[in-house]
Structure formats: structure tokens, C-alpha cells
Amino acid sequence: MELIVVGVILLGLVAFLVATYNSLVRERLGVREGWSGIEVQLQRRSSLIPNLVETVRGYAGHEAQTLQNVTNARAALQNASTPADAAQASNMLTATLRSLFAVAEAYPDLKANQNFLDLQSQLADTEDKISYARNYYNATARKYNGLVSTFPSMIVASMGGFKESEFFDAPEGAEQEVQVNFRP
Numbered sequence: 001m002e003l004i005v006v007g008v009i010l011l012g013l014v015a016f017l018v019a020t021y022n023s024l025v026r027e028r029l030g031v032r033e034g035w036s037g038i039e040v041q042l043q044r045r046s047s048l049i050p051n052l053v054e055t056v057r058g059y060a061g062h063e064a065q066t067l068q069n070v071t072n073a074r075a076a077l078q079n080a081s082t083p084a085d086a087a088q089a090s091n092m093l094t095a096t097l098r099s100l101f102a103v104a105e106a107y108p109d110l111k112a113n114q115n116f117l118d119l120q121s122q123l124a125d126t127e128d129k130i131s132y133a134r135n136y137y138n139a140t141a142r143k144y145n146g147l148v149s150t151f152p153s154m155i156v157a158s159m160g161g162f163k164e165s166e167f168f169d170a171p172e173g174a175e176q177e178v179q180v181n182f183r184p
Contacts, residue, residue: 016152017156020147023147024144024147024148024160027143028162031144034133034140037136038134038168042077045077045130046077048126051115052123053067053071053100055119056110060106066096069096070097073093073096083137084166090130141168149164
């Protein structure tokens with residue numbers, strides 16, 4: 001009888017360990033999926049930047065420093081390797097895009113250019129998608145981090161080498177929207 005009780009307890013412990021481990025793996029995969037969604041949208045935004053810069057350059061070629069700043073910020077975003085680096089680079093790119101759109105204000109012909117308007121629209125759409133992807137990623141990271149850092153799943157997480165995920169945080173002042181609407 002005692003052997004049966006010990007067996008049931010061991011079986012229950014093994015079942016708990018397996019279920020907890022599988023939950024951690026599923027949540028970690030969700031975090032990776034969320035990060036992939038952010039990367040896709042950041043790449044989409046980065047792909048729009050050269051076209052936007054060239055369109056502006058055609059009208060405002062002497063605004064070289066602003067155009068160079070946008071190009072440098074785009075490169076920093078493409079080279080980011082962690083969520084924290086990507087968030088910082090993304091916010092730097094957002095700030096330089098604000099400067100670029102401020103330059104565009106001085107050029108009525110540019111503001112009326114259909115290619116520029118299309119790029120602005122695509123950029124605004126992409127910014128919305130980045131926001132959604134960031135929210136999804138952070139929600140999955142929060143759930144996963146909860147499993148990694150709370151008892152009793154933290155025991156299995158520690159044994160399995162599971163580490164908390166970084167959040168994709170925006171720094172102070174990043175809540176200001178990028179101005180992308182110049183239609184008269």
C-alpha cells in the first residue's frame with residue numbers, strides 16, 4: 001500500500017513537472033512569435049525609409065543632415081539585436097522621421113506629391129502595426145515571465161534554463177505620435 005502511495009505521489013510530481021515544462025516552452029514560443037511580429041513590422045518600416053528619403057531628397061536636397069540622420073537611425077534599427085536595442089533604435093528612427101516630416105512642411109509641392117502621400121499612408125499603417133505587435137509581444141512576455149518567476153513553476157524554469165524575456169519598452173517621451181498627415 002505504501003508503495004502505491006509513493007508511486008502515485010511520484011507520478012503526480014512527474015506529471016506536474018512535465019505539464020509545467022510544456023507550459024514554459026509554449027509561452028516561450030509565444031514570446032518568440034511576438035518578437036517575430038515586431039521584427040516584420042520594423043523591417044517593413046525600414047523598407048519604406050529609402051523611398052521616403054529619396055522622395056524628400058528630390059524636393060529638399062539641401063536638407064542633407066536631416067536625410068542622413070534618418071538613414072543612420074534606420075541602420076541602427078536594422079542592427080539591433082535585442083528588444084531593448086530595437087526599442088531604442090525604433091524611437092530614434094521615430095524622432096528623425098518627425099524631423100523629416102517637419103522639413104516636408106516647408107515644401108508644398110512635396111506635400112502634394114502622390115508618392116510622398118502614399119509613403120506617408122504606408123508609414124502610418126506600419127506604425128499602427130508596430131504598436132499592435134509591441135502590445136502582443138509584451139503581453140506574451142509578461143505571461144511567460146510570470147511563469148518563470150512565480151512559485152512553483154520557477155523551480156522547473158530554473159532547472160530547464162528558462163530566463164525572463166525583455167519587454168519592448170518605449171522610453172520617456174516616445175508617446176508622442178509621428179506626424180504623418182500633411183494633406184491640405
